[in-house]
Amino acid sequence: MNLTYFRRGLVLLLLVFGIALPGWAGEPTDEIKQTTDKILSILTNPSLKGSSKTAEREKLIRQAIDERFDWEEMARRSLARYWDQRTDEEKKEFVRLYSDLLERTYMDKVEGYSGEKVTYEGESVDNGYAVVRVKIVTKKNTDIRVHYRLKRIENKWLVYDVSIEGVSLVNNYRTQFNSIILKSSYENLVKRLRERVEPE
Amino acid sequence: MRKFDLELTVGLFIIAGLICLGYLSVKLGKLEIVGERGYEVYALFSNSGGLKIGAPVVIAGVDVGRVKNISLDHYQARVVLNLPWSVKIQEDAIASVKTKGLVGEKYIEISPGGSENNIQPGARIRETQSPVDLEELISKFVFGKI
Numbered sequence: 001m002n003l004t005y006f007r008r009g010l011v012l013l014l015l016v017f018g019i020a021l022p023g024w025a026g027e028p029t030d031e032i033k034q035t036t037d038k039i040l041s042i043l044t045n046p047s048l049k050g051s052s053k054t055a056e057r058e059k060l061i062r063q064a065i066d067e068r069f070d071w072e073e074m075a076r077r078s079l080a081r082y083w084d085q086r087t088d089e090e091k092k093e094f095v096r097l098y099s100d101l102l103e104r105t106y107m108d109k110v111e112g113y114s115g116e117k118v119t120y121e122g123e124s125v126d127n128g129y130a131v132v133r134v135k136i137v138t139k140k141n142t143d144i145r146v147h148y149r150l151k152r153i154e155n156k157w158l159v160y161d162v163s164i165e166g167v168s169l170v171n172n173y174r175t176q177f178n179s180i181i182l183k184s185s186y187e188n189l190v191k192r193l194r195e196r197v198e199p200e
Numbered sequence: 201m202r203k204f205d206l207e208l209t210v211g212l213f214i215i216a217g218l219i220c221l222g223y224l225s226v227k228l229g230k231l232e233i234v235g236e237r238g239y240e241v242y243a244l245f246s247n248s249g250g251l252k253i254g255a256p257v258v259i260a261g262v263d264v265g266r267v268k269n270i271s272l273d274h275y276q277a278r279v280v281l282n283l284p285w286s287v288k289i290q291e292d293a294i295a296s297v298k299t300k301g302l303v304g305e306k307y308i309e310i311s312p313g314g315s316e317n318n319i320q321p322g323a324r325i326r327e328t329q330s331p332v333d334l335e336e337l338i339s340k341f342v343f344g345k346i
Contacts, residue, residue, distance in 0.1 A: 076292075076314050076315075077292045077313055077314060079314055080290075080292075080311070080312055080313050080314040081312055081313075081314060082314070083314040084314065084316070129326060142340045142341075143340075144340075149327070161327070163329065165332065165337060165340075166329060166330055166331075166332050166333075167329070167332060168294060168327070168329050170294070170327075171294045171296065171311055171327075171329060174294070174311055174313075175311065
């Protein structure tokens with residue numbers, strides 16, 4: 001009689017811990033996989049092919065990326081020392097411009113997908129931060145290493161940096177933003193971003 | 201008398217030489233002593249790229265510290281940096297291994313972040329970038345472009 005209750009209690013305990021324990025092996029990788037698979041399915045969806053469907057396709061891709069990328073964290077890290085000095089409205093505007101800039105810059109590359117293979121090489125998790133290592137095999141048989149850096153926010157893993165062949169995206173923009181702000185001003189940086197993002 | 205003069209001169213030269221050597225040692229030694237002050241942080245790199253102990257730590261092109269120690273930690277390079285107390289590193293700062301020129305010596309460059317929290321003495325710089333292997337990169341993208 002006692003043993004049964006004990007066993008039940010143990011099973012319940014294991015279940016509770018199983019659900020409550022964050023970052024079990026594979027979780028950040030799974031979330032990256034989810035988003036990647038979502039985007040790949042949009043790109044290979046026959047009903048979304050063709051230039052007439054481009055706007056719709058890109059909107060769906062942007063939505064899938066919005067779910068996984070923490071734009072505010074990325075913008076903050078890229079603006080680095082100059083983030084604190086910004087007002088709340090300026091911060092909001094900057095995050096919007098930054099995410100639109102990245103969309104404009106990289107959407108073509110995403111759309112240029114032509115059957116490349118994506119393999120998941122492993123992950124490392126450490127105290128709410130994770131790195132997911134991915135390999136993309138191009139048609140010319142070259143390997144491209146992509147590392148996603150994620151942070152656990154509430155119960156999701158969100159990306160705050162991507163490094164391609166060891167070069168960090170955040171670092172790249174951080175250096176450029178810093179240089180522009182030092183040479184001219186934050187306002188000038190915003191003007192340049194606006195020109196890139198809203199060419200009309 | 202002349203032999204004594206010769207020996208005296210030689211002796212004086214040797215003493216002068218030793219004094220110069222001693223002065224040089226103290227001067228250089230002083231640099232090392234300055235390196236002992238300040239605090240230490242460490243960073244993990246998948247590849248240290250031939251970074252040497254004593255290599256400079258640079259922020260905005262300015263030498264601010266030294267690489268104190270490099271060791272293997274779970275098959276990653278654990279690089280310990282010595283920084284002066286006046287230089288604070290934010291939590292989202294990025295430490296990269298860079299090369300002086302294209303094929304010069306390796307050094308650590310720290311790009312300051314925007315976090316309000318600073319990395320405490322003995323703590324880790326989380327964001328790191330191992331050296332980019334230029335040759336590998338070029339071959340990947342040059343040969344891919346045919």
